[in-house]
Amino acid sequence: MTTLLVTGGAGFIGTNFIRHMLKTRPDWRIVNLDVLTYAGNAANLDDMARQMPERYCFVRGDINDSHRVMDLLRNERPWAVVHFAAESHVDRSILGPLAFVETNVTGTARLLIACRQVWEESGRPADFRFVHVSTDEVYGSLGPEGYFTETTAYDPSSPYSASKAASDHLVRAWHCTYGFPAMVTNCSNNYGPYQFPEKLIPLMILNILEEKPLPVYGDGANVRDWLYVVDHCEALATVLEKGAPGQTYNIGGGAERRNIDVVQQLCSLLDDRLDRRGDRRSQRLIRFVTDRPGHDRRYAIDAAKIQHELGWRPRFRFEEALADTVDWYLANGPWVDFVRSGDYRRWIETNYGPDGTRAAQTVKEHPTT
Ligand code: NAD
Numbered sequence: 001m002t003t004l005l006v007t008g009g010a011g012f013i014g015t016n017f018i019r020h021m022l023k024t025r026p027d028w029r030i031v032n033l034d035v036l037t038y039a040g041n042a043a044n045l046d047d048m049a050r051q052m053p054e055r056y057c058f059v060r061g062d063i064n065d066s067h068r069v070m071d072l073l074r075n076e077r078p079w080a081v082v083h084f085a086a087e088s089h090v091d092r093s094i095l096g097p098l099a100f101v102e103t104n105v106t107g108t109a110r111l112l113i114a115c116r117q118v119w120e121e122s123g124r125p126a127d128f129r130f131v132h133v134s135t136d137e138v139y140g141s142l143g144p145e146g147y148f149t150e151t152t153a154y155d156p157s158s159p160y161s162a163s164k165a166a167s168d169h170l171v172r173a174w175h176c177t178y179g180f181p182a183m184v185t186n187c188s189n190n191y192g193p194y195q196f197p198e199k200l201i202p203l204m205i206l207n208i209l210e211e212k213p214l215p216v217y218g219d220g221a222n223v224r225d226w227l228y229v230v231d232h233c234e235a236l237a238t239v240l241e242k243g244a245p246g247q248t249y250n251i252g253g254g255a256e257r258r259n260i261d262v263v264q265q266l267c268s269l270l271d272d273r274l275d276r277r278g279d280r281r282s283q284r285l286i287r288f289v290t291d292r293p294g295h296d297r298r299y300a301i302d303a304a305k306i307q308h309e310l311g312w313r314p315r316f317r318f319e320e321a322l323a324d325t326v327d328w329y330l331a332n333g334p335w336v337d338f339v340r341s342g343d344y345r346r347w348i349e350t351n352y353g354p355d356g357t358r359a360a361q362t363v364k365e366h367p368t369t
C-alpha cells in the first residue's frame with residue numbers, strides 16, 4: 001500500500017482531498033497530521049477512520065514540531081507529502097498577522113527541513129514528491145483585464161498572502177538548492193462542503209438561514225475566480241501523479257464572479273429552498289460595509305499550463321456546484337453547530353461588530369487597487 005502524508009487535513013480543502021483520495025485510490029493509505037486550530041475538525045473524517053482504519057490515520061501534531069514530523073516520516077515512509085496546513089483567512093491575518101508568519105512561513109520552513117532530512121537519509125528516492133498548496137493571492141490584484149500565469153510577478157497585499165508568498169519562495173529554494181522534489185500549486189478561491197463559515201460563501205449561507213445581515217465589503221464589485229473544491233482535489237491528484245519537480249501549476253475554476261452577484265445568487269438559492277421567494281426577504285439583508293484594508297480587486301487564473309501539460313480541467317459548473325454547496329450546508333446542521341461552538345462567535349463580533357455590519361471596525365480604510 002502507498003502511504004501519503006497530508007498536513008492540515010482536518011481543514012476544508014484537506015478534508016475534501018483526503019475523502020477524494022480514499023475514494024479514488026483504493027491502494028493508498030493516508031496519514032493526516034493536523035494540530036487542530038479553530039479551523040481544523042478531526043471529526044470531518046471520523047467515518048473514514050471507522051470504515052477503513054487500515055487506510056486512514058489521524059495524528060494530532062504541529063508542522064513546527066520537527067522531531068515529531070521526522071519521527072512520523074521515518075515510521076510511515078510516505079512516498080509523498082501534500083502540504084495544506086496554514087492559517088488561511090485574510091481578515092484574521094489583518095487583525096493578527098504573527099500567527100500567519102509562524103505557521104505559513106516558519107512552519108513551512110521547518111516542515112521542509114524535516115522532509116529533506118528524511119529524504120536524504122533514505123537515499124534521495126527519485127519518486128518522492130512534496131506538493132505545496134498555495135494561493136493565487138500571492139500575485140496581488142488584477143485590473144479588469146488579464147490573468148495570473150505561473151510567471152506573473154509576486155505582489156502580495158495582505159499578511160496572509162505575504163506569508164504564503166514567502167512559503168512558496170522557500171519551497172522553490174529547497175528545489176533549486178537541494179534538488180528537493182517539490183512542486184507549488186497556486187489556486188483560486190475554493191468553495192464546497194466543510195468550509196469554515198468565516199469565508200464568503202458559507203458565511204453568507206448561514207447568515208441568510210438565520211436572517212442576519214449579509215456584510216458585503218466595499219462596493220461588492222471585487223471579483224474572485226471560484227473553484228469547486230472537488231475540481232481542486234482532482235487537480236492536486238494530477239499534479240502529484242504527473243507533475244514535474246520544481247514546477248509551479250496555477251489551478252483556477254474559470255468562474256469569475258463579483259462578490260455581490262455571488263451573494264445575490266445565494267439569496268435566491270436559499271429563498272427557493274426555504275420558501276421565502278415572494279418578498280425578496282434575503283436580498284433585503286444585504287449591507288455594504290466598511291471595506292477590507294488592502295482589498296484585492298480581482299483574481300483570475302490562466303490555467304493553460306496544467307491543462308496542456310497535465311491534462312486537467314475543471315469539470316463542475318459554478319451554478320450547479322454552488323447549489324450543491326448550499327444543499328450540503330442545509331443537510332449538515334450538526335456540523336455547522338459544532339464548528340461554530342468554539343471561539344466563532346467572538347470572531348464574528350470582532351470582525352463585524354455587535355450588529356454584524358462592521359460599524360465597530362476601527363482599522364483605517366485603504367484605497368482599493
Ligand atoms: P483551513 O484554514 O480550512 O485549514 C487549515 C488546516 O491547517 C486546519 O485543519 C488547521 O488545524 C491546520 N493547521 C494550521 N496550523 C497548523 C500547524 N502548525 N500544524 C498542523 N496543522 C495546522 O484552510 P483551507 O481553506 O483548507 O486551505 C488549505 C490550504 O490551501 C492553505 O494552505 C491555503 O493557504 C490554501 N488555499 C486555500 C484557498 C481557499 O479558497 N480556501 C485558496 C487558495 C489556497
Ligand code: TYD
Nearest residue numbers: 090189198199200201203215216217222259
Ligand atoms: P474570502 O472568502 O475571505 O476569501 P479571499 O479574501 O481569500 O478572497 O472573501 C472572498 C471575497 O468576499 C473577498 O473579496 C472579500 C469578500 N467578503 C465580503 O464581502 N464579506 C465578507 O464577510 C467576507 C468574509 C468576504
